Amino acid sequence: MPRPATLTGGALLGAAAVAVAAAAARPVDAVKELFPQTPAEVADFVFSSMNASVNPCDDAYTWACGGWDAANTGSRNYGAIADRVEVALDKLLRVAPLKDTNPGILYNDCLNLDSRPHDLSVLARYGPVLRAVSANGTYASVVSALATMHSNSGGEPLFETGTIRDSRTEYGVKVLKVYRPVLGMSKKGFRGSSCRDKEVQAAYKTMLVAFMRYANEAGLLGGAADRGMAASGWASAEEAAEAVYAFEERIQVFKTAGYRAYKNAINQPKVNYLPLATTKELELVAATFSMLGVKVPTGLAVIKYPVYFGSLNDWIRADVVGNANNGRAILQAYLAYKVTRSFGAKELVGPDVQAAYRAYKAVSTNGRRVKPRAERCFSRVADRFPVEISAAFMDNFFGPDKVAFAKGMAKDIRAAYDARLKASAWLDAPTKAAAVAKLAAMKLVVADNTPNGPEDNMADVVCTKGDYASSYLSANTHLWRVQWHRLANPRAPHQASLRSWRTNARYDGYRNEIYIPSATLSSPTFNPAAPHALTFGAAGRTMGHEMGHGLDSKNRVYDARGLRVNWWSDASDAAFEKRAQCFVNVFDGYKPSELPGKHVDGQNTLKENLADAAGIRSAWAAFQARKAAGATGPRNAALSAKFNEDQLFFLGAAQIWCKRLDVEELADDLLNDVHSPKRYRVEGTLSQFGEFAKAFNCPAGSRYNPANKCSLY
Helix, strand or coil: CCCCCCCCCCCCCCCCCCCCCCCCCCHHHHHHCCCCCCCCHHHHHHHCCCCCCCHHHHHHHHHHHHHHHHHEECCCCHHHHHHHHHHHHHHHHHHCCCCCHHHHHHHHHCCCCCHHCCHHHHHHCCCHHHHHHCCCCCCHHHHHHHHHHHHHCCCCCCCEEEEEEECCCCCCCCCEEEECCCCCCCCCHCCCCHHHHHHHHHHHHHHHHHHHHHHCCCCCCCCCCCCCCCCHCCCCCHHHHHHHHHHHHHHHHHHHHHHHHHHHHCCCCCCEEEEECCHHHHHCCEEEEEEHEEECCCCCCEEEHHHHHHHHHHHHHHHHCCCCCCCHHHHHHHHHHHHHHHHCCCCCCCHHHHHHHHHHHHHCCCCCCCCHHHHHHHHHHHHHHHHHHHHHHHHHCCCCHHHHHHHHHHHHHHHHHHHHHHHHHCCCHHHHHHHHHHHHCCEEEEECCCHHHHHHCCCCCCCCCCHHHHHHHHHHHHHHHHHHHHHHHHCCCCCCCCCCCCCCEEEEECCEEEEEECCCCCCCCCCCCHHHHHHHHHHHHHHHHHHHHHHHHHHEEEEECCCECCCHHHHHHHHHHHHHHHHHHHCCCCCCCCCCCCCCCCCCCHHHHHHHHHHHHHHHHHHHHHHCCCCCCCCCCHCCCCHHHHHHHHHHHCCCCCCCCCCCHHHHHHHCCCCCCCCHHHHHHHHHHHHHHHHHHCCCCCCCCCCCCCCCC
16 A cells, blocks of 8 residues: 655654754843742742641641641642643743744744634645545545544544553563544544533534534545535534534444453453564554554554454444445545544644534533643643753753752652661561662653754654744654654663653653652742752752652562562561551541542552652751751852751741642542642641641640651651
């Protein structure tokens, strides 16, 4: 089969060969004030966040965060950092130094999308491959249409693809995974009979009608010679929309059949590793990948529900290739709808298509807030130009002195954690040696902007001022290539999953690496110019938390190389489970007064609670070592007048969790979040650490100084 050319130009696959562009030019003074640095600013944040009338021994969360809760409904300390980062990068992209670069061009054009005229020319480029489906209905025409859609942001209409870690091997070995598609509505959405269901169904059909009109206008319907609604076999957009709706219901039936077959099978594995080339059910997937030129080195595809793919393929063979039951026109209309919806959701076509999409989303999400345009644009640009965005951010807001300070903190905290492991009396010698070796091998990716090898070379991306759609598609095609580059190549020595502007942190158990982006290391949680007690309590606790994940209830089964092996002795394993159960019991006992009868799920939140416990202890020990050496950083007169250094440490640790939740958010967190609600992260961490009680002279038996405390490492 001939391979479809990408609509944005360039080869579908291939590693880049030239170096990543140099870091952005120095600096943008206009946004320096976004990151408070002065002693007065640091003290003001600490004091304004507090409710000093509360005794920390009774309620350290309200003591540390009562002021924040009163003034910042629905936000969080880290959320405020994220907001400042976005404002800063907005200026870097709109003014300098990124304005005239690819990311700046894409961003500024995105900001002006609301003023575009109605223009469907970008959709029209799909016309030839979609009209071929109706004109001749060959299997090759279906495959060509799917391949073009998959590789050019046209959606994944009949199956979705991606790469995942091969759970049977060391991290870095990727395998192809093929999923059932996500439909426009859920199974309940299609079949529900409530008033609410009917409202969503009606809104969905209205959107389908609009999209059929736009698809027809763009030339996506009809045959090779005759185009338009009538030539496609439909009397109207409404009739075509009804056919699309019915076809999605058919796909839902295929999905359900696949699920039931999976559930009814005896000794069914969690996933099936099936040979792509010879598995009958995967004929369509194999043909699509062959046309795209995507190499699958293992020859295997991970499939959970193979019966779905077989049912779909049988329908294509019978109704499209066999030209039965108007199958060609139905499939063409469905593919045209998916392309139009995909482009509408990404704002790649004019405002009319976008308005039709948003009207449906307003109904289906009960009027959920639409993200502001600048926020949507930044997310799109940052995800597609990570190295350029990271370089500009670090060059302007996170200089070499901060990088050195952050990396030094991480090394000190690991050394402190190492000492605690070696002192753990409950670990036997072989298990302790393996735990120490795993910590020593852990890679600390802190305030780092090292590119992810060839895939971060964006030389193949072309952004043109005034042509947002083509610029976006060019960048997105690069992202599409990246996952297949990872599939076809061996484990990369560096594979950062969090970039510098992200206000998050992560531990990767398969790579045995922690990621601490520089944006997370921003005031007020990180500030070399503030007392180091605050920074070790906040940012240091975060570093220790991520290191702690290496030996939590989930990741302890992986060794220093990222391999899942049993390196725990029976005795140490039993001791771990006993100590972990102590934490489960403590968190099970937290019962929010706002939700009578509800409590924190100590088992569901266990790995995060264990990481919190490890983080506070290792950060504390590292800070105590610095204090003993007299290296506690600048003195803040206003803070020192109220607190000693140990108290400042715990105040910093508590204030990173400041977040006010309404009752609905709290209920959702209790049900779905693997983290305990912020209030209980503070209490469950600090009340179980005796050094907090010592710092504040908490009476024995008080809420934050219980007689029996949980401990792990």
